[in-house]
Amino acid sequence: MNKRQVKEGVYWMGAIDWDRRLFDSLIPLPDGTTYNAYLVRGSEKTVLLDTVDPPMVDQLMAQLADVDKVDFIISHHAEQDHSGAIPAVLERFPQSRVVVTPKAKGMLMDLLKIPEDTFITVEDGETLPLGGKTLKFIYTPWVHWPETMVTYLEEDRILFSCDFFGSHIAASDLFVTDQGRVYEAAKRYFAEIMMPFRNVIESNIEKLKAYKIQMIAPSHGPLYSQPAWIMEAYRDWVVGAPHNLVVLPFVSMHGSTQKMVDHLVASLIGHGVGVELFNLAVTDIGKLAMALVDAATVVVGAPTVLAGPHPLAAYATLLANALRPKARFLSIIGSYGWGGKTLEALAGMIPNLKVEVLEPVLCKGAPSERDFKALENLASSIAQRHEENGLK
DSSP, rough: OOOOEEEETEEEEEEEESSSOOOTTTEEEOOOOOEEEEEOOOOOOOEEEOOOGGGGGGHHHHHHTTTTOOEEEESSOOOOHHTHHHHHHHOOOTEEEEEEOHHHHHHHHHHOOOOGEEEEOTTOEEEOOOOOOOEEEETHHHHSSTOOEEEETTOOOEEETTTTTTOOOSSSOOOOHHHHHHHHHHHHIIIIIIIIGHHHHHHHHHHHTTTSEEEEEEESOOOSTTTTHHHHHHHHHHHHOOSSSSEEEEOSSHHHHHHHHHHHHHHHHTTOOOEEEEEEEOHHHHHHHHHHHSSSSEEEOEETTTTEEOOHHHHHHHHHHHHHOOOOOEEEEEESSSSOOHHHHHTOOOTOOOOOOOEEEEEESOOOOHHHHHHHHHHHHHHHHHHTTTTO
């Protein structure tokens, strides 16, 4: 890819990673991703904002081949997919200085062994004049690491948002053309990466209200030429009420837990409660994370194996605990053969969730009529709590 003009003096540079399917050896990437860097030219100074993931460095360097100087390299975030190619850029432009927050400076020295005298640290709200273009640095800690910041180009009203408002999509479109597709990808991105930091992100969203943002240029995915909708989506994901929705991740070994799940789902639907069901043996964990953004209640379905919960159910529970969704209620259903501590083990895996734990339903062997009645009572209890909380 060649560099592409965003506005006069502002260019997209970077790489489209069509083939990547896993991020951090953890996060599914069904649509690949992009690594977006940006070049801003003023009449006096030229700045590169972020770089690319190291395996894509050749593409970035080819785009920089006809650039005669880069005075500053802005590193919004120390993670490799943003900053990993900084050493290669410094080799090409040794006079460049790397502009960072104080916390990012230490991280990049540790991660990339960049010499200390290469850095310039900036304070929150500090500006950098380039000649006809002015960059303003805005601290956004914990979006999604402690050192992160974003940059606002005052004259063009562009927010270079780094991971904020990003989406993992490999696409040739420079700007958003399919809002539905990008909404889903951005929600997946939020769910997998940003959701644990909702409380801090809320304050950062409020901070951005002071700026007239006409365009958002993130580090992953297409640019937003009409950014209001993605900013509103973030507000909903961060502070909006959960939906009248139960998310039910489950696994069943011999059919007993499956029967319980099926009965509970039917009863919930009968009470007017929405359900999203995830068979953990085959599910896309990213889809589960997205559903957790909206869930009011989480019910984990787990058979007992080796005296404890099935490992896939344990993983889903640990994932929910790590992501810290805004769910308000939680329960556990499942079956066992001769005994075990499934309930105790799963309950101990959710210290981060501020939820009311509803009466679990565990049965010995295949579920009986008594167990089915208990599941109906659980569905009724969930529906009642959703109604009492005004959830829609």
